[in-house]
Amino acid sequence: MDAIFHEKQEGSLCAQHCLNNLLQGEYFTPVDLSSIAHQLDEEERMRMAEGGMASDDYRTFLQQPSGNMDDSGFFSIQVISNALRVWGLELILFNSREYQSLNINPINEKAFICNYKEHWFTVRKLGQQWFNLNSLLTGPELISDTYLALFLAQLQQEGYSIFVIRGHLPDCEAEQILGIMRVQQQQRPKLIGEEQAQTSAGRLATLSQTEMDFTVQSEVVDDDDELKKALALSRQDIDVEDEEADLRRAIQLSMQGAVLTNASSESSSGPARVDRESDGELRSNNDMLTADELRKRRQAYFDRQQHPLRSTIPSQDSTTAIENSCTEVDQQQQQQKPSL
Structure with a gap:
């Protein structure tokens, strides 16, 4: 041919x-x-x-x-x-x-x-x-x-x-x-136009297949990106949760600090206020307390320093000691008052 x-x-x-x-x-x-x-x-x-x-x-x-x-x-x-x-x-x-x-x-x-x-x-x-x-x-x-x-x-x-x-x-x-x-x-x-049409169709099919492959690859890449974004968000959530946990702990600590401050103020306005109010008389009369009473008061002070939260609730011994101290002071004052 x-x-x-x-x-x-x-x-x-x-x-x-x-x-x-x-x-x-x-x-x-x-x-x-x-x-x-x-x-x-x-x-x-x-x-x-x-x-x-x-x-x-x-x-x-x-x-x-x-x-x-x-x-x-x-x-x-x-x-x-x-x-x-x-x-x-x-x-x-x-x-x-x-x-x-x-x-x-x-x-x-x-x-x-x-x-x-x-x-x-x-x-x-x-x-x-x-x-x-x-x-x-x-x-x-x-x-x-x-x-x-x-x-x-x-x-x-x-x-x-x-x-x-x-x-x-x-x-x-x-x-x-x-x-x-x-x-x-x-x-x-074939006719020349028919061959060109088939060639063009083949090229279009190849191009479509290439675009399809590219789309599939793009979708895979997009899926990978989405997975990475999800992991990043999860890490952010974990970080946020950790930050929230740290914040809660900080708030708790700050509240505890406030309690400590309140406890200190209460302790200073409580039994210690008795010392300030009667500073002149009690300090002059410390020698009049027994050694056992002084020991109990020191023990109560140390307990308050080691357990700040418990310091807001006076122990029974310290309460008894304070009451006894107050009773002795009242008795002494009554003895010192001139009789009318």
């Missing part, structure tokens, strides 16, 4: 591709076909001028665009026919009465040119096999002998104009190779 010359579609140059695929080589360029088209336009202008250059028909003809070519690269059947005359080839309409009266089997012809809506393509026999050399295909398409008549009938039904090529086609490499061997085609070629 590599030996078969096959020009693929470029712009609207299907007429050029049709001729070159028919002749199996780069025989025509757009410049060559444009020259033929301009020559045809000049011949038509000269014929119109015969009716008078001042006539309305001639003026109208000059204002109209060329019917043999346009800027897109389209060329008319007249251009193709004149290009083939250079090679001694002519076109015969396939469904014309002249040709149909010959009752020729299509497989006995050499080539066909097909046209529909400004698109041209070639169907040609190379060796003993037929090939569809449409420039819109990605490669030559093998057509069996039994399918050729059906293929041409289908084209006619779709609105194609089919022209039979009469004359001797130039020799080519594909004709020589396929003359001694036959080829098989495992997979039919």
Whole structure:
């Protein structure tokens, strides 16, 4: 199949591709076909001028665009026919009465040119096999002998104009190779647009898969980030709980300090106040307390220093000692008062 010359579609140059695929080589360029088209336009202008250059028909003809070519690269059947005359080839309409009266089997012809809506393509026999050399295909398409008549009938039904090529086609490499061997085609070629669409779809599928993989990876990364954030928050909660616990302990300690302060103030305003209020008398009369009473009072003082919270509740011994001390003081005061 590599030996078969096959020009693929470029712009609207299907007429050029049709001729070159028919002749199996780069025989025509757009410049060559444009020259033929301009020559045809000049011949038509000269014929119109015969009716008078001042006539309305001639003026109208000059204002109209060329019917043999346009800027897109389209060329008319007249251009193709004149290009083939250079090679001694002519076109015969396939469904014309002249040709149909010959009752020729299509497989006995050499080539066909097909046209529909400004698109041209070639169907040609190379060796003993037929090939569809449409420039819109990605490669030559093998057509069996039994399918050729059906293929041409289908084209006619779709609105194609089919022209039979009469004359001797130039020799080519594909004709020589396929003359001694036959080829098989495992997979039919696709249309160029279809192949591009499938390629684009494949790229989109690959891109979608890549985006999906990226999304999955992003989700995994997001999950890891969320896990890290959750761990950080849990640590913050633990820190907050620890701080709250420390705060509670500080409050408790401060409350204990307040209790200690209150206890100290109470202790200073309690039994010690008796010492201050009766400072002059008690201190002068300390020698009058017994050694046992002094021992008990010192013990009560030490107990208050070691157990501050218990200092707010006087022990029974200290209470008894204070009461005894107060009783002795009262007795002494009564003894010292002058009798009335």
